Amino acid sequence: MRLSEADGRPVLSRASAETVGDLKHVVVDVGAHRITALHVGGRRRKAELVAWADIVGFGPDGIVVTGEDSLRAPADDHEKAVVHGDLDLDGRLVLGDDGNAVGALTDVVFDEATGEITAIVCGEDEIAGARLRAVGPYCVVVRAAPEPAALPAGTPGPAGAA
Numbered sequence: 001m002r003l004s005e006a007d008g009r010p011v012l013s014r015a016s017a018e019t020v021g022d023l024k025h026v027v028v029d030v031g032a033h034r035i036t037a038l039h040v041g042g043r044r045r046k047a048e049l050v051a052w053a054d055i056v057g058f059g060p061d062g063i064v065v066t067g068e069d070s071l072r073a074p075a076d077d078h079e080k081a082v083v084h085g086d087l088d089l090d091g092r093l094v095l096g097d098d099g100n101a102v103g104a105l106t107d108v109v110f111d112e113a114t115g116e117i118t119a120i121v122c123g124e125d126e127i128a129g130a131r132l133r134a135v136g137p138y139c140v141v142v143r144a145a146p147e148p149a150a151l152p153a154g155t156p157g158p159a160g161a162a
Contacts, residue, residue: 001058002121003089003108011040014056015067021048023063026089026108027082028117033129035115038063039083040071049074049083058112086137094122096144097133105140 009023021042026035027049037049048071057064065071074080081087094102103122109129110117117129120142127142134141 001110001112003110004106006058006063006112007090010062011038011050012062012064013066013068014064015069018068019062020065020068020071025082025085025087027079028087028089028132028135030132030134033117033132035110035117037079046073048072049079052115081137087135089135089140092135093139094120094127095139095141097141098144100144102127102142 003026006023010019011021011023012018013020019042021040023038024041025039027037027039028034029036035052037051038055040048040050050065050070050072054066054070055063056066074083078087089105089108092105094105096102103125105120106123107121108117109119109121109126117132119126119129120132120140121127131143131145132140133143
């Protein structure tokens with residue numbers, strides 16, 4: 001699933017069948033390359049998060065969480081920054097850890113069952129989620145793509161190469 005498709009999707013309580021808000025942002029664990037919580041905004045006017053473990057359904061019409069009691073306040077400065085939009089991924093500059101700009105982040109592809117980030121999208125290019133290194137207020141850092149190995153001198157190149 002693409003984050004752009006999920007953005008703004010209603011979040012519903014399985015316990016009460018009530019809408020508790022809408023998906024605003026995601027909390028990313030960079031080391032694990034996964035989304036660990038959702039920022040639910042809207043109805044209550046206070047910032048609330050729901051842990052990925054409390055999501056019981058992620059469909060085209062809404063996100064279902066176990067209940068309203070699964071919503072919680074941000075627990076640390078990182079989660080507070082997400083809630084304030086300081087770590088919003090959309091449009092963020094993507095840099096390789098070699099210092100070269102890759103482009104603007106246009107989407108994130110993730111597994112709706114696990115929250116695993118499978119790709120970071122920059123325009124037409126998809127970067128493997130496992131290359132994610134950092135998410136900050138200025139940019140997203142990814143491991144630079146390795147250079148193709150040089151062939152030893154005198155080794156023929158691929159068939160048809162001139």
